[in-house]
Amino acid sequence: MISLDDLDYELIGALRRNARASVSALSAVTGVSRATIAARIDRLVSSGTIAAFTIRTGTEVHGGGVRAIVMIEVHGKMADKVADQLRGMPQVTSLHSTNGRWDFIAELTDRDLSSFDETLRRIRLIDGINLTETNILLKTSKISTPIV
Numbered sequence: 001m002i003s004l005d006d007l008d009y010e011l012i013g014a015l016r017r018n019a020r021a022s023v024s025a026l027s028a029v030t031g032v033s034r035a036t037i038a039a040r041i042d043r044l045v046s047s048g049t050i051a052a053f054t055i056r057t058g059t060e061v062h063g064g065g066v067r068a069i070v071m072i073e074v075h076g077k078m079a080d081k082v083a084d085q086l087r088g089m090p091q092v093t094s095l096h097s098t099n100g101r102w103d104f105i106a107e108l109t110d111r112d113l114s115s116f117d118e119t120l121r122r123i124r125l126i127d128g129i130n131l132t133e134t135n136i137l138l139k140t141s142k143i144s145t146p147i148v
Contacts, residue, residue: 070134091115
């Protein structure tokens with residue numbers, strides 16, 4: 001793990017807000033030369049601090065669909081196997097390990113209730129899943145980018 005300074009945190013925050021920001025735009029925002037910005041980004045990527053550049057789609061892209069969180073309890077020492085199978089499902093948009101009652105919290109997006117029902121059935125059939133609890137997300141009023 002590399003040591004991060006204020007410029008690194010500023011770059012990470014700017015890229016969280018807009019992963020497509022150009023080096024020139026990041027240079028203008030930070031007041032640092034383009035060469036320095038490019039070198040910092042390369043260092044953050046090569047060290048694994050930045051694992052990927054991605055996008056966040058609006059509801060219009062997936063037609064609204066059904067979004068939910070599924071809390072998952074895993075039987076015994078099956079967590080790695082269960083996580084691998086969940087990560088392989090395109091409907092699982094994020095997977096979080098957690099402490100407390102649940103071993104994982106999965107965020108799901110599916111096109112309609114019928115497809116969503118099938119996705120839940122497939123999740124419940126994964127060997128090692130002991131118990132699930134599902135909550136459908138009705139409305140999102142705020143999406144924030146956490147500050148590192």
